Amino acid sequence: MLNTTNTTADGHVKLFIPGPVEVSDKTFRAFCHPQIGHRGSEFSSLYEAIHPRLQTMFGTAGPVYLSTSSAWGVMEGSIRNLVQKKVLNCMCGAFSDKWLDVSRRCGKEAEGLRVEWGDPILPEMVEATLSQGGFDAITLIHNETSTGVLNPLADIAAVVKKFPEVMFIVDSVSSFSTMPIPMDELGIDVLLTGSQKALAMPPGLSLLGVSERARERAAATPGRGYYFDFIEFHKNWEKFMTPSTPTTGHIWALQSKLDDIFGEGLEARHARHEKLNRMVSDWVGANGFEHFAREGFRSKSLVCVKNNRDIDVAAFCSALKKKHRVAINGGYGKIKGTTFRISNMGDESEATITELLGWMTGCLPA
Numbered sequence: 001m002l003n004t005t006n007t008t009a010d011g012h013v014k015l016f017i018p019g020p021v022e023v024s025d026k027t028f029r030a031f032c033h034p035q036i037g038h039r040g041s042e043f044s045s046l047y048e049a050i051h052p053r054l055q056t057m058f059g060t061a062g063p064v065y066l067s068t069s070s071a072w073g074v075m076e077g078s079i080r081n082l083v084q085k086k087v088l089n090c091m092c093g094a095f096s097d098k099w100l101d102v103s104r105r106c107g108k109e110a111e112g113l114r115v116e117w118g119d120p121i122l123p124e125m126v127e128a129t130l131s132q133g134g135f136d137a138i139t140l141i142h143n144e145t146s147t148g149v150l151n152p153l154a155d156i157a158a159v160v161k162k163f164p165e166v167m168f169i170v171d172s173v174s175s176f177s178t179m180p181i182p183m184d185e186l187g188i189d190v191l192l193t194g195s196q197k198a199l200a201m202p203p204g205l206s207l208l209g210v211s212e213r214a215r216e217r218a219a220a221t222p223g224r225g226y227y228f229d230f231i232e233f234h235k236n237w238e239k240f241m242t243p244s245t246p247t248t249g250h251i252w253a254l255q256s257k258l259d260d261i262f263g264e265g266l267e268a269r270h271a272r273h274e275k276l277n278r279m280v281s282d283w284v285g286a287n288g289f290e291h292f293a294r295e296g297f298r299s300k301s302l303v304c305v306k307n308n309r310d311i312d313v314a315a316f317c318s319a320l321k322k323k324h325r326v327a328i329n330g331g332y333g334k335i336k337g338t339t340f341r342i343s344n345m346g347d348e349s350e351a352t353i354t355e356l357l358g359w360m361t362g363c364l365p366a
Ligand SMILES: *Cc1c(COP(=O)(O)O)cnc(C)c1O
Pocket: 019, 070, 071, 072, 073, 095, 141, 143, 144, 145, 146, 171, 172, 173, 174, 194, 197, 203
C-alpha cells in the first residue's frame, strides 16, 4: 500500500536531510493522477499551463525543458551538448567535485578549479583561470549541498560574461525556489534543478532552462547522444512535449507544487527560507557549534554544522530517529561524522523547525 502520510503516526521518519526532503500529502495526491497519454492534448495542455510559472521562477523568457531523470542526467547532458574544447569544473564539495569526473567520462577535456571544502568559489579565481584561455564552458554548483556553501553566483556571472565563448552551466538543485536566480539577467546558459530537494517532490524529474546561444552551440556539438539532446528537447518543447515518455506523475505534482509556491508568493517563500535557515543557524551558535561553511557564503536552504564539540554524530542522529521519528544527515563523504546537516527546504515552517530544534537540543549529550 502506498504510504502517503507525512505524519509520525505510522512510524514514518520525517526527512530533514538535505535531500530527498519530505513530500507533502497534497503533492503525493497530485502525483497519483490517472495515467494519460503523453502525445495527446491533455499532456501538452498541462505542460503549456505550467510553463509561464516555470519561466518566472527561472527568470527566463526562454524554454524550460522537463527531463525524466535525476539532476545528474542533465548535468551530464549539459557537458555533452556544450563542451567542444574544454570545460572548467568549479569544485568545492562532493557534488561539484564529481562533475569533473563526469566531464571526463563523457570524453571531454576538463580542468578543475579546486578550493577546500567549506570555502566558496570566488570570482577572481574564475577570472584568473578562464583568462588562461582554451575554455568554452564552465560548471558551477550554486549551493553545494554537501558543505552548505552558497557560491557568489552574481559576482561569478559578471566574470563569466567577459568570456563570450564560455557557456555558463549552473546547478541550482538545492537553491532553486529558495532565493531568486534570474537566469537571463545573469547570463546563465543552462540553469538546472531536480525535483527532490528544494522543490520537495519525489525524485525522478529535472528541469532546465537553456539559452538560445546554448542551443546554437549544441546544434554544432557532435556526440551529444539522444536522451539529453537539447535540440530534441527544443523541437518537442515547441509542441509542449518531451522527447521520450515523461514521468507524467511528476508533472502533475509539479503543477500542484507551483500552485503552492505562487499561492504563498515567491518573495514570501524566499523570506520563509531565510527565516527558517536563520533559526537553525541560531541553534548552532546557542549550542556551542560552528558552521562548516565560511561566513558570508552560507546556504539559505540547509545548515552544515561543524562538529567542533566532537559529539558522536551517528548516535545523535539515531537518537533523533528513535525518539522523534526525524532524520537529519550525519555528514557527506569525507566529512561524515565531523559535520551534520539539517535541511530547511521545501514545505517546512517555523513550527516544524522549532519542534525539530527542540528535539535536537534534547538529544545532545549533556
Ligand atoms: C543532490 C544533488 C545533485 C544530484 O542529484 P541527483 O538527483 O542525485 O542526480 C546535484 N547537485 C546538487 C547540488 C545536489 O544537491
